Amino acid sequence: xxxxxxxxxxxxxxxxxxxxxxxxxxxxxxxxxxxxxxxxxxxxxxxxxxxxxxxxxxxxxxxxxxxxxxxxxxxxxxxxxxxxxxxxxxxxxxxxxxxxxxxxxxxxxxxxxxxxxxxxxxxxxxxxxxxxxxxxxxxxxxxxxxxxxxxxxxxxxxxxxxxxxxxxxxxxxxxxxxxxxxxxxxxxxxxxxxxxxxxxxxxxxxxxxxxxxxxx
Amino acid sequence: xxxxxxxxxxxxxxxxxxxxxxxxxxxxxxxxxxxxxxxxxxxxxxxxxxxxxxxxxxxxxxxxxxxxxxxxxxxxxxxxxxxxxxxxxxxxxxxxxxxxxxxxxxxxxxxxxxxxxxxxxxxxxxxxxxxxxxxxxxxxxxxxxxxxxxxxxxxxxxxxxxxxxxxxxxxxxxxxxxxxxxxxxxxxxxxx
Numbered sequence: 001x002x003x004x005x006x007x008x009x010x011x012x013x014x015x016x017x018x019x020x021x022x023x024x025x026x027x028x029x030x031x032x033x034x035x036x037x038x039x040x041x042x043x044x045x046x047x048x049x050x051x052x053x054x055x056x057x058x059x060x061x062x063x064x065x066x067x068x069x070x071x072x073x074x075x076x077x078x079x080x081x082x083x084x085x086x087x088x089x090x091x092x093x094x095x096x097x098x099x100x101x102x103x104x105x106x107x108x109x110x111x112x113x114x115x116x117x118x119x120x121x122x123x124x125x126x127x128x129x130x131x132x133x134x135x136x137x138x139x140x141x142x143x144x145x146x147x148x149x150x151x152x153x154x155x156x157x158x159x160x161x162x163x164x165x166x167x168x169x170x171x172x173x174x175x176x177x178x179x180x181x182x183x184x185x186x187x188x189x190x191x192x193x194x195x196x197x198x199x200x201x202x203x204x205x206x207x208x209x210x211x212x213x214x215x216x
Numbered sequence: 217x218x219x220x221x222x223x224x225x226x227x228x229x230x231x232x233x234x235x236x237x238x239x240x241x242x243x244x245x246x247x248x249x250x251x252x253x254x255x256x257x258x259x260x261x262x263x264x265x266x267x268x269x270x271x272x273x274x275x276x277x278x279x280x281x282x283x284x285x286x287x288x289x290x291x292x293x294x295x296x297x298x299x300x301x302x303x304x305x306x307x308x309x310x311x312x313x314x315x316x317x318x319x320x321x322x323x324x325x326x327x328x329x330x331x332x333x334x335x336x337x338x339x340x341x342x343x344x345x346x347x348x349x350x351x352x353x354x355x356x357x358x359x360x361x362x363x364x365x366x367x368x369x370x371x372x373x374x375x376x377x378x379x380x381x382x383x384x385x386x387x388x389x390x391x392x393x394x395x396x397x398x399x400x401x402x403x404x405x406x407x408x
Contacts, residue, residue, distance in 0.1 A: 035279045037308045042315045068286050165382035183403040190407035
């Protein structure tokens, strides 16, 4: 394995140099900078580049990246975790959209937005203070004989297929994170065994030398 | 008797195929396919969905060679280093394909943006209520494109778009499962 040196790669734009520069030697940094996907930040519109770098940096520090292969696995973990985060937000958004849709169906079916003063008041109160607005909303729902729990249940049952697919994807990415961590562990355990073997060999050699000199 | 019937059938099939082939060729002459070089180039990739079935050639795939070198530097035998680098590159290709699926939501032309709705179309009171429910407005930074217009229709299309996206992701799973399980096995074997 290559020895560690605290030198930075010349490519300042790369994820590698932004986050791992001090952890890798020059040769490894050079090699990694030539791998396009390693230096690719998988971002979507609205996602922050600095957030990406900060979270990667935090992960690099917590895992203690030692070499280029470690760096590759850590970036894999990072990207998988971001995918998990996106899917969790998507799950949340399914629920929010479902709730909003169901509420709008109920309210628009039973109250006239333009003519019923209570609905207008509820909306006005909402603008002023969301908490009062929510209470007013609950009152309207009470009048309809519907509870928020019932709405939640209907939303869950309506989005069941999407949610099931989403859960499968989440499980997939969470498993990938676990597998990548195992890969890092495998490399580290292997390195430890190698170090231990080298140490034992050196000790045996020293003992042999001592014995030889004693014999002489 | 049986033989002759089979022969007749095969002759019939051959004749039909020839007839069909002729018809295809005749129809193709009416085709208005791409004319420009750019169009031809684009159309040449029509059948390519994600390229994940393509084998990784180390002579062409530079990154696989670089990865192989890294594994070899780590004391891994050449054949194992080769397999490890291939599995890493495959996994990365799947990740890129997943990213494309996400990106496609933004570029989705199947759902009209007017019908899709957005946060800017949502009423302030509804946003405030959701903010309260979510304990802040952070959620607005994610997936505003999927937000439904309140008190308006269009929900079905959003549901369908989300379902299509998740289905795309699901179809990529088998490639990822293969790459990751292979990687796990290879790491265990190489670093035992």
